[in-house]
Amino acid sequence: MAVADQTDPDRPRLRDRLYAWKTGLLRSRRFQTWAARTPVAARIARKDGEALFDLVAGFLHSQVLMAFVQLDLADHLLTQPRTVEGLALRTGINPHRMRVLCQAAAALGLMQRQRDGRFALGRLGAALPGIPGLAQMIRHHDVLYRDMADPVAFFRDAPDTELAAFWPYVFGAGGHIDPDTAATYSELMAQSQTLVAEEALRVLDLKSIRTLLDVGGGTGAFLSAVGKAWPELRLHLFDLPQVIDPATARFAEAGLADRTKTTGGSFRTDVLPAGADAISLIRVLYDHADDTVRQLLLKAHAALPDGGRIIISEPMSGGDRPDRPGDAYFGLYCLAMGTGRARSAAEISTHLEAAGFTDIRIRKTARPFITSVVEARKL
Secondary structure (H helix, E strand, O other): OOOOOOOOOOOOOHHHHHHHHHHHHHOOHHHHHHHHOOHHHHHHHHHHHHHHHHHHHHHHHHHHHHHHHHOOHHHHOOOOOEOHHHHHHHHOOOHHHHHHHHHHHHHOOOEEEOOOOOEEEOHHHHHHHHOOOHHHHHHOHHHHHHHOOOHHHHHHHOOOOHHHHHOHHHHOOOOOOOHHHHHHHHHHHHHHHHHHHHHHHHHOOOOOOOEEEEEOOOOOHHHHHHHHHOOOOEEEEEEOHHHHOOHHHHHHHOOOHHHEEEEEOOOOOOOOOOOOOEEEEEOOHHHOOHHHHHHHHHHHHHHOOOOOEEEEEEOOEOOOOOOHHHHHHHHHHHHHHOOOOOOEHHHHHHHHHHOOOEEEEEEOOOOOOOOEEEEEEOO
């Protein structure tokens, strides 16, 4: 009789047998009935049941949010609470359907039902318009929702997606891009980049840097924030010509024209400009496949002097500890784009090491659902 190989990865181990016993117990209807009658177990079961229901209802919650934004309900409720009938009149929605929407929005914290029956903004609904880029991102999520309409086909077949067509900028990084498409991309990215800059600058110390080269920096939103925070720093923007054209106006408006420079080019086909002692890649790597990332980091290493620093800031996967923002949102978003992926800080660190960087440091941000930061040096 053959003896099972002790190193066989498919050979059940003790913890695997315990796992099988636990999962079998949890799916047992008899166990669930007993748990519902036992005080401590009942609390756990109720919590698990609520979590599962939230997953089931998640798409509907997203659609309530979409309607809240598309109907501009935050603006309609800006100065005073309003009745369902008043909101229906302002939005052209049937009063009965508007009532259902208001109740749902109140349940989700977007609105708040008052004692007199009128509806006011809830804390989340009041804050939403003040978060740069969030409303714009929500408005374009209908594209992602259509791509995910058949999730099994989405994961199994790698179909052509609308989202990939929405962001041809990523695929065309070395070629022609329609100016209107570039403008749409740049405006959305510029709006949301404000939050990324705020979060990254909380954990970055740039006092030792003389010149910062921002690669793939679009209309200069990140560099503008850096320039305001560090008035002695010289700034250099590198991106596709049709994307960075608005950057000059942005820098002038921010009073940064005298210490900024822009260079048009593609990091896929061109060498990166020399002369900076630090390079930033803000929400760039997760837009691209591993081969592109490897080549870009090699070019960054070549462009930096000894002691030069590289800064990477973008949403990241939780890696061996999967998290909702990085893995259950950005992971799927990148998959729908058809290129790139959300990488963990450990994966990015591995790419940096392969490109020749050392002294790699992972900076913890207060809001990793917006961005995380990894730094390294060329020594």
